[in-house]
Amino acid sequence: MKKVMMGNHALSYGAMLSRSQVISAYPITPQTQVVELLSEMCADGTLDAQFIKVESEHSAMASCIGASVAGARAFTATSAQGLALMHEMLHWAAGGRHPIVMGNINRSMAPGWSIWTDQNDSLSQRDTGWMQFYCASNQEVVDTVIQAFKVAERLMIPAMVVLDAFALSHTYEVVDVPDQKLVDRYLPPFKPEIKLTPADPRAFGGLTGSEHYMELRYKLEKDMEKAPALIEETGREYEKLFGRNLGLVDAYRCEDAEFVFVTSGTAGYTARVAVDELRASGVKAGNLRIKVFRPFPFDRVREVLAKAKKAAVVDRNCSYGVGGIFYQEVKSAVYGRPGMPPIFGYIAGLGGRDIMVDSFKEVAADAMGKDRAEEEIVWIGVKK
């Protein structure tokens, strides 16, 4: 059934269709509509879940962890300052192997206060052990939440579904809402083998010495390494039921591209327009939109970039002192491999500054005019 909805509501629908059982959330712009709709769905019985109106994001994640280890499917949503406040608990959720799914609206970190979009908030959490899915359309948001629960529960690793503040969270698009019966077929109920129950009394997370800790983290990494294949497998299953494939990357006109943009989020759709315009002017351009950032989709990125002559990574984030984060990781993915193109780095769109088609044209002109990156990182659209 097709509905026009905003990105935030797409998250709510995803959580509802996934039959989330415990939702624990704290309001923050621009996430509020996610939890407001979920609140209504719980109140009118559309969703059979307990909605805990916690007093902070830290408590939101702590209570999601409690609910998950007690055997329930847990969901929350947040943004920027809230995500940052949860940081300790993000490590906890992943290290504790709790398959929580969380929506994060990419919003700039303060100070100064900014409610508009960039990716530093979610990318700052890339070391915590959470899977990260970056969406560029509201359809993708609904679909990805459902897939995220499936993958998370198979691997017992939490996942965040990320969307741009306002550019997606508050943008209305047509969404084909998946049929509940088909979702139920795709996503079975959450039935963890080990959980908190007096019938099987165990102590979870006790003092762990150096003789045990490393193996536990080794297990987490090994399971994370299974994620790319599992995401593609569950993506194909999703396609069979719903007609839409959910993979690791979205490669647009890359088969014969000589110049490839590497993007994520809604900028990844703007890039397509730039690709078409460049093609029209004779440049064999393509766009590689990275959908899954954690685990990093090494194989797919290498596959696409191997065919190109140059690649330009456009980061809507900055790791101060080293530059764009996707740039760092794409470079390391192709490092030392023969036949890989030079990778150029660009930073654009921080604090919600628009990334336009022209921004991409500027990037292309700059990268194509150089053989190597002279200035490591080029900032687009900044009054220097």
Add this chain to the structure above:
Amino acid sequence: MSTDVTKEKKFTMTLPADELMACGHLACQGCGATLAMRYMLKALGQKTILCIPACCWAVIDGPYPYSSMDVPIYHCAFETAASTATGVKAGLEMTGDTETTVVAWAGDGGTFDIGIQALSGAAERNEDIIYVCYDNEAYMNTGIQRSSATPYGAWTTTTPVKHFKTRPKKDIVAIMAAHRIPYIATASVSHPEDFFKKMKKAKDIKGTRFFHVYAPCPTGWKSRPEDTIKLARMAVQNGYFPLYEIENGEKTTLNLKLKERKPVDDYLRLQGRFRHLSPEQIAVVQAEVDERWERLMKGCAA
């Protein structure tokens, strides 16, 4: 005492015999916190889940991959006893278990200080959990640093003798009463039958129930391990730690009426952490105890 009579006599047990806590745990000799846990579990039974944040009990239970308890425990982050317990309760209910009691079990640091936000939030929402704070009046697990539960006059590593703590102990019971939760009780390891009775009563109440349990710590108080029960008893008898209940934030019931309160001197003298106090400073302690007691008496009458 005739030995013929005692040969036939039964062994008196004022509490149920069943133990849900086993030996081999890592508590110090004479630890009050272990007794608090032992008594609570006798009242609540096996269908109980504990959420334990960073505190002595995070270590006492035993390291991974062991446990000394017959009930499940989730070791959680320092400030999250109440928020974790909130989530556990919701998760249990959504998966069909409405019977298991969920307990947040935290020390004074994790309750009065870093955990107070989550506790206040849970209490305001009247989450259906029992929150037990076992109070040994400092951050003992990390080596005896002061908390807001540390009383006036006490030495700790962060309130050394030359700068001993001069701020009074935070009144956590008054804070919890202001939340208008259904049930609050104080308890002491010296009066286990009283603790047991109140915990049994709490088990059948829905909503947030809060216990403030006095748990002497020989290591942190610089007292003799064998004096733990004696110290807890003295604290009750001199009015330093009165035993009472508050229902719905209003109705206060004193559980142990004291015709005459003993002076605090003897109690302070048994603890190395108070050894440096002058007579004037001891008088300050006494005045504080007296004032708190008078206020409590007024609250009971009202």
Add this chain to the structure above:
Amino acid sequence: MRPKKAKKIVFNSAEEMPLMICSVGHQTHNLTGAWRNIRPEIDRSKCIKCGICWKFCPEPSIDVVDEWPVVDYDYCKGCGICAEECPAKCIVMVEERK
């Protein structure tokens, strides 16, 4: 109640460890009697079976056997609470034999 003197747990590989970070064994493998410098000795001729020693033991390492209190020396840490609280003064703390 957990079985006393449980076995120690050894994992030979990461695979042997459960996926969740949770206990698989009992802490009773740890014989805390080794901590003791002094041990309680109960004089049955004076014992009135009041139950106080059993009640106040923090381990708890006083068992009730045939209606008598019996110290479990595998675990007793020698804190002395039982001796201090005994109303009949029938428990004496003596130097631990080495």
